[in-house]
Amino acid sequence: MEKLAVSERAENRLDETDRESEGRIVRNALLEGRLNLDADLLNALARAESEPEQSANRNRRWQDGVILNEIPRGAYVLDLGCGEGQLLGRLINEMNVHGQAVEVDPEAAMAAMEHGVPVLNIDISEALGDFRDQSFDFVILESTIQTLKDPMGVLSQMLRVGKRSIVSFPNFGHWRTRVDLAAKGRMPVTPSLPYQWYDTPNIRVLTISDFMDWCRRNAIVVTAAYGISEGKVGPLVEADSLITEEALMFIHRDEERKALAE
Amino acid sequence: MSVDGEVGKEVHKPDHPASVGWTRSRKAVLFQDAPLRLEAGGSLGPVEMEYEIYGRLNKSRDNVILICHALTGDAHVAGWDAAPEGPLLEYRKTKPGWWDQMVGPGKAIDTNRFMVLCSNVIGSCYGTTGPSSLNPETGRPWGLSFPMVTIGDWARQQYELLSLLGISRVRAVVGGSMGGQMALEMGLAYPDLMDDLIILSAGHTVTSQGLAFSVVGRHAILNDPDFNNGDYYAGNGPRPLAGLAVARMMAQITYLSEESMGFKFGRRLRGKESPDFTLTGVDFELESYLNHQAESFVKRYDPNSYLYLTRAMDYYDAADKWGGGDLAVMAERLKARTMVVSFSSDWLFPPELCRELVSGLCLARKPVSYVNVPSRYGHDAFLVETETVRRLLTCYLKSFK
Numbered sequence: 001m002e003k004l005a006v007s008e009r010a011e012n013r014l015d016e017t018d019r020e021s022e023g024r025i026v027r028n029a030l031l032e033g034r035l036n037l038d039a040d041l042l043n044a045l046a047r048a049e050s051e052p053e054q055s056a057n058r059n060r061r062w063q064d065g066v067i068l069n070e071i072p073r074g075a076y077v078l079d080l081g082c083g084e085g086q087l088l089g090r091l092i093n094e095m096n097v098h099g100q101a102v103e104v105d106p107e108a109a110m111a112a113m114e115h116g117v118p119v120l121n122i123d124i125s126e127a128l129g130d131f132r133d134q135s136f137d138f139v140i141l142e143s144t145i146q147t148l149k150d151p152m153g154v155l156s157q158m159l160r161v162g163k164r165s166i167v168s169f170p171n172f173g174h175w176r177t178r179v180d181l182a183a184k185g186r187m188p189v190t191p192s193l194p195y196q197w198y199d200t201p202n203i204r205v206l207t208i209s210d211f212m213d214w215c216r217r218n219a220i221v222v223t224a225a226y227g228i229s230e231g232k233v234g235p236l237v238e239a240d241s242l243i244t245e246e247a248l249m250f251i252h253r254d255e256e257r258k259a260l261a262e
Numbered sequence: 263m264s265v266d267g268e269v270g271k272e273v274h275k276p277d278h279p280a281s282v283g284w285t286r287s288r289k290a291v292l293f294q295d296a297p298l299r300l301e302a303g304g305s306l307g308p309v310e311m312e313y314e315i316y317g318r319l320n321k322s323r324d325n326v327i328l329i330c331h332a333l334t335g336d337a338h339v340a341g342w343d344a345a346p347e348g349p350l351l352e353y354r355k356t357k358p359g360w361w362d363q364m365v366g367p368g369k370a371i372d373t374n375r376f377m378v379l380c381s382n383v384i385g386s387c388y389g390t391t392g393p394s395s396l397n398p399e400t401g402r403p404w405g406l407s408f409p410m411v412t413i414g415d416w417a418r419q420q421y422e423l424l425s426l427l428g429i430s431r432v433r434a435v436v437g438g439s440m441g442g443q444m445a446l447e448m449g450l451a452y453p454d455l456m457d458d459l460i461i462l463s464a465g466h467t468v469t470s471q472g473l474a475f476s477v478v479g480r481h482a483i484l485n486d487p488d489f490n491n492g493d494y495y496a497g498n499g500p501r502p503l504a505g506l507a508v509a510r511m512m513a514q515i516t517y518l519s520e521e522s523m524g525f526k527f528g529r530r531l532r533g534k535e536s537p538d539f540t541l542t543g544v545d546f547e548l549e550s551y552l553n554h555q556a557e558s559f560v561k562r563y564d565p566n567s568y569l570y571l572t573r574a575m576d577y578y579d580a581a582d583k584w585g586g587g588d589l590a591v592m593a594e595r596l597k598a599r600t601m602v603v604s605f606s607s608d609w610l611f612p613p614e615l616c617r618e619l620v621s622g623l624c625l626a627r628k629p630v631s632y633v634n635v636p637s638r639y640g641h642d643a644f645l646v647e648t649e650t651v652r653r654l655l656t657c658y659l660k661s662f663k
Contacts, residue, residue, distance in 0.1 A: 076627065098627070098629070099629070100624070100627075100629055100630070106633065109631075109633065110653060110654065110657040111657070113601075113631055113654075113657040113658045113660075113661060114657045114658075114660045114661055115661065116661035117661075118599055118600075118629035118630055118631045119631050119632075120620065120624075120630065120631065120632045121631075121632060121633040121634070122632065122634070127624075130620070130621045130624035130625060131624055131625070131627075132625055132627070135627050136627075
């Protein structure tokens with residue numbers, strides 16, 4: 001009856017440490033066979049068990065590192081939802097990138113200006129119509145897609161405006177979220193998705209597999225994919241979905257397939 | 263833009279550490295050897311020009327911020343005029359320069375860091391050659407024989423002044439309302455002159471509604487029985503001040519918003535419980551406010567200058583001039599980074615117009631910042647929303663190396 005006790009405690013305890021120890025108890029229960037979930041999940045849990053608890057949040061800017069490595073000097077870069085503009089500011093100042101940003105939060109937009117980032121303080125979906133087809137080498141949507149009301153509209157505009165698009169998002173298929181939902185019957189609250197159901201900005205949560213499915217269905221090519229798992233950044237394969245907290249993909253339209261379809 | 267409007271709460275006296283202190287206007291004479299060839303035809307020269315400077319030019323001569331004033335503004339941006347002379351400058355005895363809130367030591371446009379320069383535009387009545395100046399050929403005031411001037415001519419005028427001062431590049435050109443139109447024009451006419459353009463409450467043109475208001479304002483002046491075809495400068499003869507008052511009152515309405523008029527005045531009666539039911543008396547607070555605005559304005563402005571400057575604003579269409587009507591083609595010319603700021607309740611230069619300009623820049627892939635500030639203060643917001651404007655300018659200028 002350890003599981004029931006966990007649920008009761010969860011009513012009152014929501015802080016991070018408790019969440020983690022809760023997760024551990026549920027995980028033990030799963031591993032010991034007291035709960036029955038699929039084999040992949042159990043494997044992932046076993047793997048995670050042996051590694052120290054870390055979160056993508058403690059290494060927030062990991063995506064910036066990946067992107068800084070991939071973008072060549074002097075490229076044209078459009079950063080959607082740039083936040084305080086740290087990434088684009090670095091690209092502009094260190095890589096002579098021609099940068100343009102969009103950020104709907106006025107405070108963040110002003111901070112971006114301080115970083116020397118040209119920023120439109122308007123809604124992403126409203127801004128994208130202003131740019132010409134294929135006018136940017138890269139269009140970045142960092143940890144924002146899950147907050148958009150119309151993610152498909154934004155994605156298709158990104159693919160229109162950018163030669164390459166960079167999309168990153170917290171992976172709802174991570175074992176923590178699966179455990180929260182499957183074993184505890186509660187909306188997941190994890191380091192990558194730290195909100196309650198009633199105050200989360202993440203209204204379009206998705207998993208790595210969901211995203212890959214969408215790419216396949218829409219003739220989108222993934223040229224590179226990275227993930228962070230237990231604090232470590234590395235190339236991402238779809239099978240890592242369970243242990244990947246956040247994913248980042250470089251995508252573009254498959255022009256050949258698109259041409260064939262037309 | 264309303265220079266008479268409420269300009270924030272705190273007024274810095276000349277001895278305040280954040281004030282540029284006592285100021286003296288400077289004079290330059292341009293277009294002496296070769297007259298200025300005017301865009302609308304004809305030429306003008308020599309042109310006397312009034313300008314002010316605050317702060318020091320650094321060794322590399324690259325810390326200049328050029329400010330462009332609005333319709334009824336002047337070169338006196340900040341501080342207190344040490345020697346206001348003549349009836350038009352009477353107003354300077356009781357208030358500092360029109361953007362004193364933003365310009366001074368430690369302020370958003372920090373005079374410890376930048377050398378700030380502003381000059382009065384041709385056609386105005388604050389020290390630069392205009393219709394009230396003497397025509398050297400006749401020895402009499404120009405009046406309506408003064409040639410038509412355009413925003414393009416003013417850009418050229420600024421450029422020539424900078425050349426005279428030995429400044430080949432400025433850090434930023436900043437302007438609000440008519441000054442914003444001028445800043446944009448400078449960016450288009452002299453793309454290599456500046457690193458940044460900061461355009462507040464202004465667009466690439468005026469809307470048809472803005473144009474309509476302007477037409478009515480000029481109509482009032484032109485049809486004033488004392489207008490005398492613009493020749494009213496002699497002695498103590500009558501001047502078309504009734505017409506100018508109507509123009510100002512109507513313009514004042516376009517500077518406010520329905521909401522700001524509502525919360526400032528509403529339908530409140532002025533110091534009485536019930537109306538007097540007369541046609542000639544002043545019953546409403548709003549009536550009194552507009553009367554007061556008009557009264558103080560006609561004391562400090564020349565009706566002919568009002569005609570020339572509003573006409574120049576109305577004629578301006580940057581997309582037409584530089585892009586054959588296409589904003590994106592126009593924007594291709596720009597080399598500066600641009601910041602555009604609109605205010606949600608501005609109905610003279612509405613956010614939609616500013617947004618159109620921004621879209622043009624985006625299409626041309628030019629780096630642009632845009633903020634539409636939520637404000638109840640209408641067009642005046644650019645002067646009244648001091649805290650927001652201060653923060654925006656501070657953040658933006660902080661990125662300047």
